[in-house]
Amino acid sequence: MIICEGEPATSIFNVTQGVVKLVRSSSDGRTQIVGFRVPGEFFATPAFERYTVTAVAVTDVQLCRFSRSRLAGLLREYPDLLARLFEMSSAQLLASEDQVFLLGRRTAREKVVTFLLDFSSRTLLGRPEPQRLVHLPMARVDIADFLGLTIETVSRVLSSLVREGLITVGISRSVRFVDLPALMSIAGGPEPVIR
Amino acid sequence: MIICEGEPATSIFNVTQGVVKLVRSSSDGRTQIVGFRVPGEFFATPAFERYTVTAVAVTDVQLCRFSRSRLAGLLREYPDLLARLFEMSSAQLLASEDQVFLLGRRTAREKVVTFLLDFSSRTLLGRPEPQRLVHLPMARVDIADFLGLTIETVSRVLSSLVREGLITVGISRSVRFVDLPALMSIAGGPEPVIR
């Protein structure tokens, strides 16, 4: 655990290696992952006095930590930095709104496929063309907690995708996209009805 | 309709009167409301080239519109304005993450009660103490689209809350909170189990 929801916010973090999950949980134990952060992304926005999420390392991670006082100094020194922060935070808002749509209006199958494609494109920034092999560093329970599903449902969806020949799953949580167009069509939602 | 998702983003808006809903929809007609904006709140973040949501007036509205070029000028003139924008956008990210938790991990009843309490406290900024009467300007279908439910489920939950004496619903979409502690306990989630 890197930071904990509700604690006084003293730092902001940039991920340089590994993957971090951002978690909300309620007192009765239900947990929801509100986002993953991969290298190049930051978390723990400096806009609030206290952390609004709990951050937990999914893999071994390397983080770049700025104390808020140091950040304040940097912001005075480099005014453009704030614009950059604003931009990144807006991108996070956009991603969060995508997740709202995903959670509110899509089926389990659509959720899982969308997650696979999104995560693969996010972690392979160096390589431009759609990658066919993605490594999922997180456990099924994390995927389930991100998608608002149970681990059983995630597992069943993945099995059915394998059965239908759309993906193959290898050892150590790797997934290969076999029929990328079909997957993208699932992620994009059912074909629009003519109207 | 005020702005439309995908169109070139030329302005940002501040609500001064009325309520605006921010909508995402897919080609097959499923729609999800990602937020409501009440007086004092802004929408259409200037961080992207194109609008990322569709904004629709829920009631008659009065808006303050800034063209992006004018905003750029203002930002040069008043550097603190960017900090203010960043702060508001961070607050919207926080709200969006709350909605993610709500959609992913809460029951229909919890969703509806949370919505009622949240909306009432947002629209009554002038009055500090918890208000007992809230006016919901939006139709059932908007509440359903915000909470990831159907109108029937929203209606049934409201009816059951009335039957149990927790609220009363008046004419023209007004709701009175009869048993506020009970409602807050539902919104806060089931009592934590001892562990």
Added chain:
DNA sequence: GCAGAAGTTTGATCTGGATCAATGCGTGCG
């Protein structure tokens, strides 16, 4: 290499909320 634990898959059954189908009920309009 083996034992145990942790994580994953698969199966059977249940259920919360969706869907389908009327029925009510204000509100504006001819």
Added chain:
DNA sequence: CGCACGCATTGATCCAGATCAAACTTCTGC
């Protein structure tokens, strides 16, 4: 006034995904 149209409620039934319950597989430490 009445009637029609858009919303809202209520009822009956269905089903996607949850829950409960085993296996099974993969890692880990010794």
